[in-house]
Amino acid sequence: MNESTKNESVNGKVSRVAWRDAGLRYHATSFYLRNRFGGRVHRVSLDASMTCPNVDGSAGVGGCSFCNNRSFSPSRRLDVQDIGRQLDEGIRRLRARYQCERFIAYFQPGTNTYAPVSQLRECWTQALSHPQVVGMAIGTRADCVPDDVLDLLSEFASKTVLTVEFGLQTIHDRSLEWMNRGHDHQTFLDAVARSRGRGFEIGAHVILGLPGESREEMLATARELARLELDAVKVHNLYAVKHTRLAQQVLRGEVSLMERDTYIETLIDFLERLPPQMIIDRIAGDAPAEFLIGPAWCLDKPGLHAAVQSAFQQRDTRQGSWHCAPAPNTNS
DSSP: HHHHHOOOOOSSOOTGGGGGGGTTTSBBBBHHHHHHSSSSSSEEEEEEOOOOOTTTSSSSSSSOOOHHHHHOGGGGGGGOOHHHHHHHHHHHHHHHHHHOEEEEEOOOOOOOEEEEEEEEEEHHHHHTTTEEEEEEEEOOOTTTTHHHHHHHHHHHHHSSSEEEEEEEOOOOOOHHTTTTOOOOOHHHHHHHHTTTTTEEEEEEEEEEEOOTTTHHHHHHOOOOOHHHSSSEEEEEOOOOSSSSSSHHHHHHTOOOOOHHHHHHHHHHHHHHHHTTEEEESSSOOOOOOTEEOGGGGGGOHHHHHHHHHHHHHHHHTTTTTTTSSSOOOOOO
């Protein structure tokens, strides 16, 4: 892909790398959405009550070692309502807090393509029928997008702005096996390849600080994201929440979680290696205090964001700074 293609405008007017001219250090999703839609836009978390194949026994049992969907998503901590009622309630809360009028319907907890096409169509149609919804984001797994589901996603992408978020987590199969993911990296590559050219943006979720992964292995995941030229990425620190296998491992001292300073340094290394046009949906993960086992530092989101900005400034660097740099010579 040449530079002119990389920097193609998102809506015919706004460059994908305009964030650099705004003095930002990375391509934050808030900047992207403001420029794409001409004002403030927020995501509303929705629960379509879908499970996962490594929970129901199709690919495994017990789910991913870190996963407790009630801790990840505010919508799953409420009584499940129909999609319209969830949207009304979520919009009411976000409008009061942020004074915004346009929203992305975000199907967040569970695997949101893991259902018959007829059920998916009904669910997504309900979301798009809301007058204040201007787009959709759908979180899913790479092993849950058969061709008929991809055809349906393509159909909805012709009607609205649509992002499909795949849980990559890492490119290293031994880490995927440790977390009980239920599929390997090749499955992710296959899903991305079959999603190309269907009209929706492709995103990935990544976890930094997985047990046994070195800094260089984490940066290898960044380089793979860059090679794949995905549209967006969510970066999370590994954190433990109650009622998960990871929580027990942390409490027994079998797994150590990244310290704040180490995470910030690794995160910046990671973002430097991503292409500048890639949207950064998140730079860290957190959970409500009543669910969180650790690390405690991820509860201070404003402090963490300020520290990341400060570290970028001290380095005098930004997202993409190392993207085109050659890989280090490990033979020297």
